Amino acid sequence: MRGSALCLIAATALLATASPAAASDEGAPARVAKDIPYLTTGGKALHLDVYTHADAAKVPAPVLIHFHGGGWARGARPESWTGFRPYLAAGMSVVTVQYRLAGEASAPAAVQDARCALHWVGANAAEYGFDTSRIIVSGTSAGAHLALMAGLLPTDNDIDLDQCRGAIKAAAILDFFGPTDLTMRAGDNDKRHPTIANWIGAASDARAMERKMSPVSWLTPTSPPIFIAHGDADPVVPVTQSIDLKQRLDTLSVPSDLFIAAGGGHGKFAPEQRFAMMKRAIGFLCSRKLLSSSTCPTSEGI
Numbered sequence: 197m198r199g200s201a202l203c204l205i206a207a208t209a210l211l212a213t214a215s216p217a218a219a220s221d222e223g224a225p226a227r228v229a230k231d232i233p234y235l236t237t238g239g240k241a242l243h244l245d246v247y248t249h250a251d252a253a254k255v256p257a258p259v260l261i262h263f264h265g266g267g268w269a270r271g272a273r274p275e276s277w278t279g280f281r282p283y284l285a286a287g288m289s290v291v292t293v294q295y296r297l298a299g300e301a302s303a304p305a306a307v308q309d310a311r312c313a314l315h316w317v318g319a320n321a322a323e324y325g326f327d328t329s330r331i332i333v334s335g336t337s338a339g340a341h342l343a344l345m346a347g348l349l350p351t352d353n354d355i356d357l358d359q360c361r362g363a364i365k366a367a368a369i370l371d372f373f374g375p376t377d378l379t380m381r382a383g384d385n386d387k388r389h390p391t392i393a394n395w396i397g398a399a400s401d402a403r404a405m406e407r408k409m410s411p412v413s414w415l416t417p418t419s420p421p422i423f424i425a426h427g428d429a430d431p432v433v434p435v436t437q438s439i440d441l442k443q444r445l446d447t448l449s450v451p452s453d454l455f456i457a458a459g460g461g462h463g464k465f466a467p468e469q470r471f472a473m474m475k476r477a478i479g480f481l482c483s484r485k486l487l488s489s490s491t492c493p494t495s496e497g498i
Contacts (some may be wrong), residue, residue, distance in 0.1 A: 223281045223284040224277070224284070225247035225250075225277050225284060225290070226248055226250035226252070226253065227246075227247075227252075227324075228245070228246070228247055228248075228277065229245065229246040229248070229324075230243075230245045230246075231243045231245065232244050232245070232246060234293075234312060234316040235309060235312040235313075235316070235357075235359075237296075237305075237308075237309075237357065238300075238301065240300070242293075242294050242295065242296065242309055243294050244273070244291055244292060244293045244294060244313060244316070245273060245291070245292045246289065246290075246291050246324055247277040247280065247284065247289060247290040247291075247292075248289045248324055249284060249287055249288060249289045249325075251287055251488075252324065252325025252326070253325060256321070256326060256327035257287060257288060257289050257325055257326065257327055257330075258287065258288045258289070258327050258330035258331070258332065258367075258481075258486055258487060259289045259290070259291060259317060259324075259326045259327070259330070259332070260280070260283050260288050260289070260290045260332045260333075260334055260370075261291045261293060261313055261314060261317060261331065261333045261334065261343075261346070261366075262274075262280070262290060262291065262292045262293065262334050262335060262339070262343075263293055263295065263333070263334070263335035263339035263340070263342040263343050263346075264292070264293075264335070264336070264339045265335065265336040265338045265340070265463075266297070266337070266339075267337070267338050267394075267395070268298050268303075268306050268338045268341075268391070268394075268395040269298040269299060269391070269394055269395065270297065271297075271338075271339075273292035273293055273294050277290060280292075282474045282477075282478060285491070286481070286487050286491045287488045287490075287491040288332070288487070289325065291313070291317060293309070293313040294309075295309035295310060295313075295342065296309055298394050298395040302396065302397040303395050303396045303397065303405055303409050304355050304405070304408070304409060306342055306395070307342060307345045307409065308355060308356065308357050308360070310333075310342040310343070310345060310346040311345075311346055311349060311355070311356050311360055311363050312356075312357060312359070312360035312363075313346070314331070314333065314346050314364060314366065315360040315361075315362065315364070317331060317364070318331070318363060318364030330367050330486045330487075331364060331365075331367055332366065332367060332368045332369070332370060332481065332486065333346045333347045333366045333368075333370070334369070334372070335370075335371070335372065335374060336372045336373065336374070336463060337372070337373055337374060337375075337433065337462065337463065338374070339374070340370075340373060340374025340375075341374040341375050341376070341378075341411065343369055343370065343371060343374070344369055344371055344374060344376065344411035344422075345409070345411055345414070346363075347366035347368075347369040347419075347420050347422075348369070348411055348414040348415065348419055348420070349414055350414070351363070351365070355408070366420050367420060367421075367484070367486055368420050368421045368422070368423070368480075368486055369420050369421070369423070370422075370423050370425075370477055371423065371424045371425070371438070371441070372425050372426075373425060373426045373427065373430060373432075373433050373438070373462060373463055374433065374437075374438075375392075375433050375437055376410065376412050376437045376438065376441045377410045377411075377412050377437060377440065378392050378407075378410045379403070379406045379407055379410060380392070380434075380437070388402070388406075392406065396409065411441070412440070412441060412444060415448060416448065417449060419445070419448065419450045421450065421451035421452060421480070421484050422441070422445060422450065422451075422452045423452070423453050423455070423476070423477050423480040423481075424438045424441060424442060424453065424454045424455065425438075425454075425455040425456075425457070425473050425476075425477070426438040426439075426454070426455075426457070426460070427456070427457040427459070427460020427461050427462065427464065428456050428457065428458055428459065428460060429460060429461055430460065430461055430462045431461060431462060432461075432462035433462060435456065438454060438456075439454070451483075451484065453476065455472070455473050455476050455477075457469040457473065478492075479492075
């Protein structure tokens with residue numbers, strides 16, 4: 197990344213416009229449950245929203261857990277389900293997550309929260325009709341970093357909060373232009389990126405924490421399949437982060453796919469690129485047999 201560009205990481209409306217046309221109520225969830233507390237830490241309750249697919253009442257449905265972007269310091273979970281139309285149309289339930297921001301707690305707090313959300317989904321699967329064998333974690337920008345960390349951390353780690361240990365394993369990860377190696381430096385002067393430094397903190401072990409909070413540090417041959425999307429003109433998170441991730445996954449023989457939007461910025465893709473990206477993401481999940489065969493043939497209509 198150049199200069200302090202990483203400071204600009206923010207949540208995007210990328211998914212909301214993934215479909216070229218969408219009726220106002222098409223694909224609406226059968227059940228909406230908002231502001232559910234999933235973790236209380238430091239005297240503060242953190243919440244999530246659940247948008248349950250209609251089929252979940254009959255048979256457990258795959259579920260997407262989404263983390264918003266914002267440089268670990270800004271942003272909030274979306275207020276409605278409409279931006280997740282492609283996933284709901286593909287038969288998935290959706291969970292959107294609040295997590296502690298940098299002004300409240302430094303690393304690894306947001307990762308701990310993401311892991312706790314994954315733990316909550318597993319613990320409450322029966323009530324909401326979640327299929328625990330088909331949990332997909334997803335995010336944009338810094339949220340994609342949290343999705344990667346939530347999905348890649350092994351069960352036995354020294355990051356999880358005690359009350360959230362034993363989180364269920366994610367079946368796949370959707371990484372939309374997320375940073376993957378936090379040891380990156382700003383330009384050629386070996387300065388820490390301001391946004392990374394803001395979240396990691398300035399303790400004497402900051403470099404060790406940067407490595408610990410880097411998804412690439414946790415890759416193994418048994419890592420979940422990962423779909424990656426990135427713009428090749430991204431001024432915030434360089435596309436080389438995603439290219440390097442793909443190469444590492446290939447070396448480990450972990451199933452993955454990399455979609456690069458030509459000329460795309462930080463989540464700023466042309467409408468046809470957004471459509472192609474979502475079609476490919478859904479296709480990737482179908483190829484891993486994580487979506488119902490009845491929805492996969494119609495994925496072109498997303």
